[in-house]
Amino acid sequence: MSSDVFPGPLGPMPEAGAAAILWMPPQADASGPVRFVDGFEPFTDFLRSHGIDPAPLADDLAATWNVVAARPEILDRADLAAAAARFVGNVIAVVHPAATWRMTNEPEIGTNTISIPVAGLVQGMVQQPDQRDEFLRMLRSWEQDDRDDEEMRALSAEDAPAAVVPARAYVRPALPTPLFFDDRGEVIRYGRRWPDGTAPEESYSRESHPERFAPLLLVVDALVDHLSREYEVEARREAGEGGTERIVLAPARGARVIITPTVPSVRVEAGALFHAIVPSCVCDACDETAETAADELERILLSVAAGGFREKYPVGRRAWLYTEIRSPDGERRESSSGPAPDHSAEDHERAAALLSGLDDGWWPAWPLRSTVRT
Template identity: 55%
Template sequence: MATSDVFPGALARMPDAKESGLMIWSSADPAPPPRFVEGFERFETFARDAGADPAVLAADLAALWDFVAAHPALLVSADTADAATRFLGNAIAVAHPAATWRMMSEPEVGTSTRSVTVVGLLRTIVERPDQREPFLEMIASWPQADRDDQELSALAQEDADVELVVPPEPFARPALALPEFVDDDGRVIGYGSRWAGGSPPDDAYSRVSHPERFAPVLTVVEALVDYLETWYVVDVDRRAGESDARVMHLRPTTGAAITITATAESVSIEAGALFRDLAPGCTCDACDETAETVADQLEETLLAIAAGGLREVFPVGRQRSLHTRILTADGGRSSSGDPGPSISPERLDRAAEILGRLADGWWPAWSLRDARP
């Protein structure tokens, strides 16, 4: 395998899209993606002719940025631009040793947290030299982003040592009265199976047809609240909200409180310190949600919270991410990310204090009633 005097590792050929797809999706053990790729010799020659040392440029992204910005002629020749792209990507891998090459729609260098499209970066350096400092700041913060991601991944993979507290009788979902909707040609729309396992058309992502198809879920929400009030020690406050919304505050004697805001088009759930959930998560035609899938999500979320299956861990890492988990007998789900830009720093600090008093972030189960009322 070829080596280089300027990059500290073996050189490989540029991966193609098929190879990158196999590395991402294959369950086998594919060859590791390359850290450095070959084919940058034209740029080395260009740099030397311009009085620069390629070894210095390879080890110093700031110097490399300044050199490229001062030499827009690099983009004149397609071959030289390609060589500069490869050199630039390799230099990123020097600055962040965990980064590797992959081919998506264009060549990229990255990790699971960040990825740089090097062709676009080369043009940015020439056309937008003012982006130098934001780019260098991104590179400097990249290792911490990877460490934060590893911490969040570890939380998601932890075994849950939690015993769910469930009522003696399971929840019985009321029958959903599902109306039929037709398209412009009078054909019944088969929500939930519109794309037959294929990809939806591009315009479906920006189209929302018949969001009122979720209105039957309101009966499920009412039934779930009645069920929780029947079996758990919880006070329920029902109020009318804006735009005909139904707002229900569930305040248990133990565990995470819940606020449900339900309309004919969606149901939002706020629980614990920072947990937020919206069903459906998206109403666009591409996502093709149905009243049944929304009811499934609501049942899973509300019953899990009452049973002691809500976990909130905050702050995680330097980015102060929020990790949440909904635990069910069948597994459940977890998510991680920014708690939300609209949440004030004061509220975040209060949430961190509250969650810090819980056992590994797990909210206790609601107390079951001694006898059914």
């Protein structure tokens, strides 16, 4: 089906859950992405009944916004509001040709970086017309978002170097498991508090018994002992900020690591710009335990030592920091963000110069000790 309004064939709205984002791998029995959907005709009929030619609006989102905002009666009819939403989504597809349709809780138009619920957008056009310029500014940055995302995805598709692991595996020390009680005197089953996966709203602002993470300090000591014994790395303890102690692990080759062990969280810094707080959140909703936090801490430190740590900076025009942690068993986690705001421009320049000397951002594995310490 073709249209005299939009520059391309029309298709039906994808079914709920159907992939319409272009980067998704195509299925043999699936239709291709839909750029322009049908069903907007009641809205174009409405426009013509008011003496408005819809064709000039097809590539002018600002004008479309003004037309919709000036006619709040569009929201009084469900069929007309739905048709207007499809029209507006098609206009976005003209403005941003990479955008395609998908159905989640409601119809959306977008790419992998931005997906816009069109029914909510039409409602916003009527109820918050002053948001037009801010929305248009967001759309102007969309193309760069897509390019940056494409570059990030290319990075994530690359292979990692082989892990360098010692013959003697790390063994977590036995952690104490004290009992903690709520206000009613009942045992709190941390890690299993929300069996249906839904935490109550008030739990997000509550941090009960942060001392349950004290066993992480035993894990830190065990990791430092293991890494010092198996790899050529100097471990030294220094005074940190606010009277805290920090542990510096300086390998003969590879990324330096700084650990600041406190309760309830342990801070880890590695390489040029990487930093992590373990656990990242101690609120009751997250329901972390010392064991789950130990999993994360061990994953980071053992991966860095084994050569599974990657930093790329700057990435894309927006100068993102791309970080990859790949465990010796192949598990990988990636993140991308701007560099830490508390770093100066000089820090960023030094980091970029340092990382430019690495092999595609991969920090080398720490050298194994030829003679293992006892």
